[in-house]
Amino acid sequence: MAALLAPTTLWFLVMLIMPLIVILIFSFGERAAVGGYGGGFTFEQYANLPARLKAFQNTLTYAPLGTLLSLLVAYPLAYFLALKVDRRFKLVLLVLVIVPFWTSLLIRTYAWIYILGGRGIPTILEWIGIEGVRLINTPTAVLIGIVYGYLPLMVFPVYVSLEKLDKSLLEASNDLGGNSFKTFLQITLPLSMPGIATGCMLVFILLMGEFLIPAFLGGGKVFFIGNAMVDLFLQSRNWPFGSAVAATLVVIMLITVSIYMRLAMRNKTGADQSLM
C-alpha cells in the first residue's frame, strides 16, 4: 500500500507543496534590485494588491460570465445531441464537438484574431451597411474566445447527464399534463444539474487562470489575473509581488470552489459524485 502511494505522495510534496510554500515565502519578500526575489519579510506585497484590483475584478467578472455563456451555448447543443439526434449520427456529432480540441488552442484562438479583426466580421458588416463595429481587443472578443475555447468542456458533462436521464420521466411528465417547457424546467433541467455543475466547474477553474485568450483577443487591454501574473514574472520580474498575486488567486479559488461545491452538493441530485 505504501509502495503504491509513495510516488504520488512524493510528487505532491515536490511539485505541489514545495512550490506553494516557496510562493508563500516569496510573497512576503522584497523584489531584488534587478528583479527576482530579494529576501526579507514584509506585508508590502499584499498591501500592494489593490494595484491589481482591475485584473481581479476582470477575472471575477469574466470567468463566471464566460462560464455562464458557455453553458447557455452548450446546453441546447447537448440537449439536441442527447435527446433529439438519431442514434446513428450521435457518435459522429459528438466527436465533431471534440475534434477542435485537437488543434492547438493557440492556433484556434489566433484564427479569431482574423475573424474579429478589421478585415473579418467588421468588413462583412460594412457590406450590409453596419459600420464602425469594432470587435477585436474588446471584452466581447475575449468572451467569444472563451466560449469557443471551452465549449466542448461544457457540452460533454451536460450531454452525459442528459443521456443518462430516464426518457420515461419526460413521457410521464407530459402524461401528467406538463407542457414541453414545464417538463424541461421541472424534470430535465434539475436532473441534468450534475452535468451542469461539473461543466461549470471545469470551465470556471480554467478561466480563473486564463492567460492566452485575453492576451490574444484582448490586445493587452482586457487583463486577467493570469496576464497580470505573467507580466509580473516575465516583464517586471517582481517575483514577490507576483507570488502574492498567485497566493491570493489560490485562496480565491479555494474559497469560491469550496462554496460552489457545497452548493452543488446540497442539490439533491448529488452533483458531488460527478465532481469528484
Place this chain on the structure above:
Amino acid sequence: MSKNSDKQITSKQFMRQLWRYKRGSISRREFLGVTGLGMATAVMGAAIPSLLPQKSWASTDLGDRLVFSTWPNYWNQANLDEFTANTGVNIQVNAFGSNEEMLAKLQAGGTGWDVFVPTNYTISNYVELGLIQELDLSRIPNYDASANNPKFAGPATVNGKVYCVPKNWGTTGFIINSNKITSGPKSWKDFFEVTKGEGSGHTIVHDYQLTTIGAALCALGYSFNSIDPNELAEAEAVLIESKPHLFAITSDYQPGMRSGDAWMSICWNGDATQLHNDLPEMQYVIASDGGEIWTDFYAIPAEAPHLDAAYAFLNYMQDPAVQARDAEAHGYAPTDARAIALQPASLATDPILHPAEELMNGLEFGAAQTLTDPNRAELIARFKSA
C-alpha cells in the same frame, strides 16, 4: 565548457579525454572543447585565414542547431537560410516583445538561447548579473570596431571588456495612418491628444516600460529616462487617462496597423520603413519633444549550448554584405560604415533611417537605470492591468 577551456589541461587529463573520444563516449565537439583543441583550431584559423576555406564560419563542425532570440520583424530570412545552407546549422528564431521579457527569461535560466539581441541600456545589467559572456573577438574576424560609430557601439564595452557586437541602430517615434489621422501630430503631446481625440480606439502603445513611459514623460516635457517618482506619477496619469482610448497594448503593432484596425502606434523606425514601403499612407514621426535613440547588439548568453555555432553566426552577421542585406529587409540602419557603404543610395539617404541631426537632438539613449527601477516596472504593469 568555456570555463574549462581557458584552463590549462594536464597531459593526463588530455589522454583521458582522448580515450573517451576514441571510445565514442563523447563527441568530437565535446572533445575539442574540453581539451581546448577547439579553441586552438579557431585561433589558428583566425590567424591564418588563407589556410581556411573561403567562408571561415564553416570551418568546424558547428552542430545543426542555433537558437536566436530577437525582436519581431528584425531579420532577413534569406540571410538565415544562407547561413543554414553553408553550415548545416538550422536557426530557430524566437521573437520577443521587450528587453524586460528577455531579461526575465535569462534570469529564470535554462533558456537554451545561443544568440540574442539586447538593446544598449540593458547590457551593463546583463554583465552585472553574469548572464552574458565576454566575447572572444578573434572568433569574429568580420567585426571591425573602427567601422562602427562609437556613439552606437560604446555600450558593448563594460569595464573594458567587450560583451556584444552592434547590430543596428534606430529611433523610437510613432507612426500614423495618414488616411485616418489627419491632424498631423508632431510630438508625444500631440500623440496623446490624438489618442483621446480622432484616434480614439485605434492607438497602440508598447507593452514594456521604456518607450511607453518614456513617451508619456516626453509629452510632459520630462526626460525620456526619468525615474523621479513625481514625474512618473504624472506620466502614469497620462497613460491611465489614455487607456480607454487605446486599441491595444503590444509591441507587435504591425498586424494591427496593416489590418487597418490601428491608426497610430509607438513605432521603431525600421518597422516604419517596412510599413511605409507596403502602405504609403503610413507616416513615421520623430517626436519633436523627445524620444529614444538606440542600438541593438548581438550577445551570447553565459549558458549558450551551441557556442561554436553562435560565434560562427555572429561572424557571419558582421559581414558587411550580410549586414546590408539584413538592413534592406527590416529597414533598420546598420552601425557599420562598411555596410552603409554597400546600401543602395535610397536607403542610405532615407529620412526615416537617417534623420537629420537636428531631429535627433532631443532623442536620448535609454538609461540602464530604467531597466532596474522598480517604480517604472511596477508603473507599466499597473497601467496594463488597470
Place this chain on the structure above:
Amino acid sequence: MRIYATVVYLFLYVPIGLIVLFSFNAGRHASELRGLSIQWYGKALSNPFAGDAFFTSLEIAFIVAILSSLMGTAAALALQSMKGPLRVILDGLIYISIMIPGIVIGIATLVALVTVFDFFNPLLATLWPEGYTPPKLHMGYASVIAAHTLFTMSLVIIIVRARIAGMDRALIEASMDLYASPWRTFYQVTLPQIYPAILAGFLLSFTFSFDDFIISFFVAGPNTTLPVYIFASIRRGITPEVNAIGTMVLAGSLSLLIVAQFFMRDGRRRAKVN
C-alpha cells in the same frame, strides 16, 4: 433546434476551416490568401525546430500519460481501501492540484525549481571532481513532465477511483473464490474492469500535456514544446507554416481516432451495455 446545432457547429468549425485554408496559402502572411500552394507543408516538415518541438511534445505527452496512468491507478487502488488522516490529506491534495490554475502551477514550479537549482548547482560544482564539467540542474524535459504529471495524475486518480467505486466488489471475491491469488485476481479481474478508466485517463493526460502551453511556457527551459513553438511563431509574425503544422496535427489525431474507433468498436459496445 437543428438550426441552432448547425450554427454552433459552424461556430466551431469556421476558425478551423480558416486555419486549414490558410495552410495552403501561397503568400507569406497568414492573413492574406494569395493563391494555393503546399509549400508551407514542405517548410514545416523540413524545419528541424518544428519537428523537434513536435517530437518533444509527443515524447513529453507520452511519458506524462504513462507516468500519470501508472501512478494515478496505483494511488487510486491504494486510496480505495484507505481511511484515516492520510486519506483526508491526500484527498485534499488531489483536490487542490486539480483546482489550482495551470498558470500558478507553472509559475510556482518555475520559481521553486529555480530557487532549488540555484542552491544545488554551486554545491554540485564544489563537490564534483576537478577537471570534469559538473552537471547542471536546469529546466527541461524533467520539469515539464513533472509539472504536467501533477495535474494529470490527479485526473487519473479521480477517474479510476470513480470506476473502482462503481465496480462490483463481488467480482473480486468471486475471483478469489475461484482459486485466483490476489495478484492473479488483480490482473484477471480488477485490471480489465478499470481498464477503460485507465485508458480514458491516459488519453486525457496525453491530450492535456500535448496541448498545454502555459505550464510548458514557464518550465520547459530550452526544450521547446509544440505549443511554445507555435506561440513563438505567432509572435514573430505568423506564417502559414504554423497553420500547416496545426492542420497536420489535426489530421494526425483524426486518423488516430478513426483507427481507434475501428479497433475498439467491440469494446465500446460492451461498455455501453454495462
Place this chain on the structure above:
Amino acid sequence: MTSVAAFRNVSKRYGEITAARNLNLDVASGEFLSFLGPSGCGKTTSLRMIAGFEQPSEGEVFLEGICVNDVPAYSRPVNMVFQHYALFPHLNVESNVAYGLKQRSPKPPTGEIHNRVHEMLELVQLTGYSLRQTWELSGGQQQRVALARALINKPKVLLLDEPLAALDRKLRREMQIELQNLQRNVGITFILVTHDQEEALSMSDRVCIMREGEIAQVGSPLDLYDRPRNQYVADFVGKSNFFYGVIEQVRTWKVDIRLDCGIPVVLNSSRSFNSHKNGDKICISVRPEQLVLARDESNIPEDSAIKSTARIMNRIFLGEQIEYLLCDERLGEFLALSSRHNELNEKPFETNEVVFVAWSRDATLILDDDERDKPNVS
C-alpha cells in the same frame, strides 16, 4: 455422516458490532443446509467465514476436519454463488465457467477444460450458450452460469448467498426445484443463505435459524415448525399466536398456567421441550390453523386448553383458507386460519361477528418467554 464444514465457538466482531457470536455448527457431507434469518442476523457473515472472505475474531472454522482460519479464500475447497452472480462482465460464458479451472496449478489441458465446461453447461441446461456474453443472458440464465462456474470446480461445499433473490417469483420456484435436483445429482454439500423461510423450509435438509449473530435453532424443517425452541423460531417459521403467562404448577403430564390476562390454562407437558419450574415466566404459542372457530358452542371440543369468545375484526381470503383477525378483551388480537372445507357446514364468518374460539391442549407449545415485547400477532 462426517462433518465437512464446522464452526467451533466462532465469533465475528466489526469494532463495536458483533456480527456472529459463539457459533457452533457441523455441516454433514452431502447435506443441504440453509442459514435463515432476517437481514443483519449474521447469516451472510457465517457464509463468508466459510468462504474465507471474513476471518473469525474468535474460534475456528473447519473444512473437512482441518482448521482453515489462516487459509485464504483462494485456497479453500469451497465455491460460492453470489447474490448478484458476480459474473465477470469482460468474459464470455465459457471463460466465466472455465475461470476456476484455469487458476489451478498445474492448469488442466485446454481440451479438458473445454470438455468440462461443456459438460457443466449441459448440466445447467445452457448448451450452446458458451460464446455468449454474460450480459446477453436473462437473470435465470445468468444464475445457471454462476452455478456452473462454481460447480465445475467440484467444491467440497457450495455456498449460495441468496442466489434466487434477484429472480421473479415464478422463476424462483422453478430454480428452487432445479437447485434441489442438482444437489441430489452432484452430491455436493450446499449451504444456502436466505431470508425467505418458505425457500429454506422447502429446499433444505436442515435449517439453521439465526438471530442477532447467534444460532437460534438448527433442525429439519419439520422439527423447527413443530418444535420451535423459542418464541423467535416459532415466530420466524410459520405464523403463531403468542400469549404470555406464568407456570403455576408443574404436575405429571400436566402443567397449570395462568396467562397474564388472568385466564387459567391446563396444558400437556409432553409438548414442552424445556423443563420448566413453578413460577417461570413463559409464553404459549398456538399456530393459527390450530384454532377452532364456531358459531355454536357445541362445536367446540371438550378438552380444549382454552375456550373463549372473540370478535372477528378482519377477514382475508387466501384461496384454500381464510385468515381471520380476531379480538378478545382479555387475549387481545390473534389470528386464526380456517380451511374452506371446515366451512362447508357453516357460512364463512362475517366481520364484527362474535364467535367461539378454542384450541386443544396438544396444539399448544410452552416456550421460553423471550422477554421481548412483541405483539402477539405476527
